[in-house]
Amino acid sequence: MSLFADILSTVFERRYVPFGLGRVDSRPLPDLTAELIGASGEVTGQAAARAILDRYAGMDDAAKRAFFTHLARERTIDPAALRAALEVYEKGEDKASYRALMQAAEPPRQELIRRLNQVPGATRALVAMRADLLRLGRGDDALMALDMDFRHLFASWFNRGFLVLRPISWESPAHILEKIIAYEAVHAIDSWDDLRRRLQPADRRCFAFFHPAMPDEPLIFVEVALTDGVPGSIQALLAEDRKAMHARDAKCAVFYSISNCQAGLASISFGNSLIKQVAADLSAELPALKTFVTLSPIPGLSRWMEAEGLKAKDDEALRRLAARYLVKAKRPDGSPLDPVARFHLGNGAQVHAVHAGADTSDKGRKQSGGAMVNYLYDLSKAAQNHERFATAQEVAQSAEIRALAAEKGQ
Structure with missing residues (x-):
């Protein structure tokens, strides 16, 4: 800081x-x-x-x-x-x-x-x-x-000029760590040991925005994994027996959990500033980092498939349906049906890749059949992607996603 x-x-x-x-x-x-x-x-x-x-x-x-x-x-x-x-x-x-x-x-x-x-x-x-x-x-x-x-x-x-970005580590005050456990909204933190695995290793980071008038209350925080490549499984990313890597060797920063902490600040957007600030700070600290992606849930996929009468007969079919849902399923106003997609696409990210069997938890299977998605943050293209999304609801997507979404069949 x-x-x-x-x-x-x-x-x-x-x-x-x-x-x-x-x-x-x-x-x-x-x-x-x-x-x-x-x-x-x-x-x-x-x-x-x-x-x-x-x-x-x-x-x-x-x-x-x-x-x-x-x-x-x-x-x-x-x-x-x-x-x-x-x-x-x-x-x-x-x-x-x-x-x-x-x-x-x-x-x-x-x-x-x-x-x-x-x-x-x-x-x-x-x-x-x-x-x-x-x-x-x-x-x-x-x-x-x-x-x-x-x-x-x-x-x-609560505009960006008043917010203070602070790293959260295993050495942070206990009352702050307790709130990180309580406010985690994507992948529940089951114990202090679980929290330690997310904060203490050299290839793990956590950052939060605070406001000077609420110095002991995180407003939003992001958990980051430093990896060699783009991940396709949250279980592998958070495995107890995984081998930590040296941060300096990491080529990819993965934003795998973003949690808003204050219900009273709903619709007050911090996520865009948080991700871009963290990406800039990590780039300065670790020059070898070249790729910034999320590993995100697809919370509306199962509901959409049920409403459309669709079923995935295998993992490849699930990937096709997930890609189609993310880039083609729309709300009446033309924006993506999926709330996580709206958030990241609105920030200038692109839909990069989808993975079947990526979240085998009960929550993951219920909301998306276990599928997850990577959103890619290319900071050189984020402003352009945001502008196209804001003005024409154009969804930035990789060639792989475009091909998957175009394929027929379930």
Whole structure:
């Protein structure tokens, strides 16, 4: 980690008392939110913000939903005020009319969320609050509109400029290692010995993004295997009895697990920056590395095959179906049906190779019949691939994948 990143992390780290442990302000929540939005003094604003967050920390789901409904319906845009501001702005586009238009166009709840974030520890609490909103607000258009305000603010607060990339090793603090075990979402870590095998050998790496306001909470992390060639089996990659290689001899870096850690940061994209930053750092450390690939699950393959009435009679047929699914199965908006494919293709990767019998775990067999895919990150072509995917939903693919997807039969 660079000296600047280390300093940044130290400067922004703030100690705090967990919310819900202080004196509870008994005033109605609408009064508290009105006070916070209208507060002109820092002390008054911090007191109101602390009171709201303390109250929220003690709520059950019904009370949380009522709080979100209050914000969604009573702290939203005033259409009449917005129309009036727009009329004034159209008559004379000056600084004052533009400021008035901006103020009218922003719902008061956005300012409320900003002001809630002014007390120590609030960023973590607001991320948890958004996780509750996503969980409790499904199917409610007003609450999903409120979520757009959270997303708008989080996209700024958690942009790449504020994130700190840290390597995770077997020597990292135990509380961080415990969270890596808990947050692993692709290939479960079964024990501390399992974690050691992923972190301690010379040919293994792990990197995570942290935010200075949440220094003990990884936002997203990637596990990397350094290998001689492109792998086609996760079991072989993670085998207990495998022989580790010298990192300097590795020619390929394999991103075999990428896990988002915070439910409250869903749809706030870190993966693109993480993979490219890790690839750049590894290239600088290990000049012999020439290939950067994933070994990724294909979580929607079995469902798609069932919906299409398709069955694979052998491994080669499964590879053909997997290739066809990855490059041809689409959602109504034209994007790939598979969520992992959308992620990597959106980052500028190409579908490189598919493998049968690559994940023999119960989860792997259930979701894809055991098939996995390599996405290739050619950093010299990533921007071009991303642009073609974003503008025309063009799927970058190797000649092998194109041939497999074109073959008939199951």
